[in-house]
Amino acid sequence: MEKSTDVPVQPGKRDFLKWLIGSATAAWVVSVAYPIFSFLKPPKQGEVEVSSVKAGKLSEMAKDSGMIVKFGTKPVILIRKADGDLKAFSGTCTHLDCTVQYRKDFGSIWCACHNGKYDLNGSNISGPPPKPLDEYKVIIKEDEIFISKGT
Amino acid sequence: MRSLSKKLYDWINDRVHLDDLVEFMGKKYVPINSHSVWYYFGGISLFLFIIQVITGILLLLYYKGSEDLAFESIHFIMAKVQFGWLIRSIHSWAANLFILAAFIHMFSVYFTKAYRKPREITWLTGMVMLLLGFGFGFSGYLLPWNELAFFATKVGTDIAGVVPVIGKPILVFLRGGEDVTGATLSRFFGLHVAVFPGIFTVLLATHLLLVQRQGMSEPLELANNPAHVRKTMPFFPNFLLRDLLFWLIVLNILAILAVFFPWELGKKADAFASAPAGIKPEWYFLFMFQTLKYIPAHVLFIDGEVLGVLLFGIGGLLWILVPFWDKKSSRGERNLIVNYFGIGVVIYMLLLTILGWLT
Numbered sequence: 001m002e003k004s005t006d007v008p009v010q011p012g013k014r015d016f017l018k019w020l021i022g023s024a025t026a027a028w029v030v031s032v033a034y035p036i037f038s039f040l041k042p043p044k045q046g047e048v049e050v051s052s053v054k055a056g057k058l059s060e061m062a063k064d065s066g067m068i069v070k071f072g073t074k075p076v077i078l079i080r081k082a083d084g085d086l087k088a089f090s091g092t093c094t095h096l097d098c099t100v101q102y103r104k105d106f107g108s109i110w111c112a113c114h115n116g117k118y119d120l121n122g123s124n125i126s127g128p129p130p131k132p133l134d135e136y137k138v139i140i141k142e143d144e145i146f147i148s149k150g151t
Numbered sequence: 152m153r154s155l156s157k158k159l160y161d162w163i164n165d166r167v168h169l170d171d172l173v174e175f176m177g178k179k180y181v182p183i184n185s186h187s188v189w190y191y192f193g194g195i196s197l198f199l200f201i202i203q204v205i206t207g208i209l210l211l212l213y214y215k216g217s218e219d220l221a222f223e224s225i226h227f228i229m230a231k232v233q234f235g236w237l238i239r240s241i242h243s244w245a246a247n248l249f250i251l252a253a254f255i256h257m258f259s260v261y262f263t264k265a266y267r268k269p270r271e272i273t274w275l276t277g278m279v280m281l282l283l284g285f286g287f288g289f290s291g292y293l294l295p296w297n298e299l300a301f302f303a304t305k306v307g308t309d310i311a312g313v314v315p316v317i318g319k320p321i322l323v324f325l326r327g328g329e330d331v332t333g334a335t336l337s338r339f340f341g342l343h344v345a346v347f348p349g350i351f352t353v354l355l356a357t358h359l360l361l362v363q364r365q366g367m368s369e370p371l372e373l374a375n376n377p378a379h380v381r382k383t384m385p386f387f388p389n390f391l392l393r394d395l396l397f398w399l400i401v402l403n404i405l406a407i408l409a410v411f412f413p414w415e416l417g418k419k420a421d422a423f424a425s426a427p428a429g430i431k432p433e434w435y436f437l438f439m440f441q442t443l444k445y446i447p448a449h450v451l452f453i454d455g456e457v458l459g460v461l462l463f464g465i466g467g468l469l470w471i472l473v474p475f476w477d478k479k480s481s482r483g484e485r486n487l488i489v490n491y492f493g494i495g496v497v498i499y500m501l502l503l504t505i506l507g508w509l510t
Contacts (some may be wrong), residue, residue: 001509039254040329041323041324042328045328067425068423068425069423073330092425095448095456096304096305096306096309096310096456097305097306097308098305098426098430099302099423099425099426100187100425100426101425101426111426111432112302112428112429113302113306113426113430114306114427114440114443114444115444120234124448127448128444128446128448128455128457129448130448130454
C-alpha cells in the first residue's frame with residue numbers, strides 16, 4: 001500500500017476516473033428512477049367513445065325536474081324545465097369537479113360543494129365557477145330521450 | 152420477580168451498557184414555569200399516534216381496499232365484527248383529536264418561540280409530521296368510499312391540479328388517472344397504510360431524539376432568569392408520570408366520544424349522483440374550504456382557485472420557515488412581528504372555521 005504513495009498521481013487520469021464514476025452513478029440513478037416514475041404514471045385505458053346515450057322516457061320525467069345521466073364515464077345533467085323544454089349539460093362543475101344538481105327552488109343548476117350556480121342555459125351566474133357548463137344536444141324519438149354531444 | 156428483572160437488566164447492560172442511558176435519563180430535567188402545561192401536548196399527540204397505529208392495524212384485518220368492497224367491508228366491520236364499531240369509531244375520533252393536539256402543540260411552540268436556535272430541526276420535523284397528519288386525514292377519509300369522501304377527494308385533488316405546471320401531473324398521480332375511481336382508492340390506501348406511516352416513523356424518531364438530546368425549550372422571558380429562580384423537575388419519573396396521567400385523561404375523552412358519538416358511515420359513493428347539499432370537509436380543512444367559497448372566479452387575471460392555492464402556499468411556507476426569518480428570537484430578543492403574524496393566523500383560522508361550520 002505504501003508503495004502507491006510514491007507513484008505521482010497523474011491529474012488527468014484522476015479527473016477521468018472521477019468523471020467516469022460520476023457518470024456511472026448518474027446513469028445508475030436514472031436507470032433506477034426512470035422505471036419507478038414510469039410505473040407511477042397510470043396507463044391510458046382505452047375508453048369507448050360515447051357519442052349518444054338513451055336517458056329515459058319523456059313521459060316519465062316530471063316538468064321542473066332534473067336528473068344525472070351516465071354519459072360514458074362522465075355525468076350529464078338532464079333538465080326538464082317548467083315549460084316542458086329539455087336541456088342537457090355536462091354535470092361536472094367547472095370549479096372543482098363536483099357533480100351539480102337541479103334546484104327547483106332556485107330554478108337553476110347548483111353545485112353543493114362551493115355554492116356555485118348556473119342558469120338554465122348553463123352559464124355560470126354566481127359563486128366560484130369560472131366557466132359555463134358545456135351543453136349537450138337533446139333529441140326525442142317516440143317518447144325516448146336521447147342525449148348526444150354538441151349542440 | 153425483582154431479581155429476575157435485575158438479572159435481565161444486567162444481562163443486557165453487560166452487552167450494550169444501559170447504565171449510560173439510565174444516567175443520562177436521570178439527569179434530564181424539565182423546566183417548571185407558567186407555560187409548563189403546553190409541554191404535555193406533544194406527548195398527547197404521540198399517544199394518539201400510537202392509538203392510530205394499533206387501531207389501524209386492527210382495521211386492516213378486515214378492510215378491503217377496492218371500489219366494490221371498501222364500503223361493504225367497513226359496514227361488515229361495524230355490524231358483524233365484535234367491537235368493530237368501537238375500533239373504527241376510535242380510529243376516526245383519535246385522528247381528529249390527533250390533529251387538534253398537534254395544532255395546540257404547534258401553536259404553543261410557535262408563541263413561546265421554542266423553534267428558535269438550536270431547535271430548528273425539531274420544528275421542521277414537527278411541521279412535516281403535521282402535514283403528513285393532513286395527508287393521513289385526507290387519504291383515510293376516502294377509504295370508506297362513501298359519498299362525502301368521494302366528493303371531498305374530487306375537490307381536494309382538483310385543487311392540487313390548479314397549481315401551475317406541476318398541478319396536472321400531481322392530479323393524475325394522486326387519482327391514478329383523470330378521474331376519482333377505484334384506482335384512486337388503491338393509491339390512497341397504499342399511501343395511508345404504508346408510505347405515510349413509514350415516513351412519519353422516521354420523522355417521529357428524529358423529533359423525539361432531538362427533544363431528548365436538547366431538552367425542553369424555555370420561553371424567552373424565562374430563559375434569561377438566573378439559575379436559582381428557575382425551577383425544574385426530573386423527567387424520570389416525575390414528568391413521565393404526569394405525561395401518563397394526561398394520556399389516561401385523553402383515553403377517557405376518546406372512549407366517551409367513540410362510544411356516545413359513533414362515527415357515521417354514510418351512503419356509498421356513486422360517481423353518477425350529484426354532490427349532496429351541506430357537503431363539508433373535515434373541520435381542519437374548513438378554513439381553506441370557506442376561503443375558496445369567498446374568492447370570486449377571477450381576480451384580475453388569475454383564476455380564483457389558483458389565487459387561493461397560491462396564498463395558502465405562501466402563508467404555509469412562511470409559517471414553516473419561521474425559525475429562519477425570525478433571527479431576533481434566536482438572539483434572545485423579543486420579536487413582536489412573529490406574535491402579530493401568529494395571532495392573525497389564529498384569528499383567521501378560527502373565524503373562517505366558525506363561518507364554515509355555520510353556513
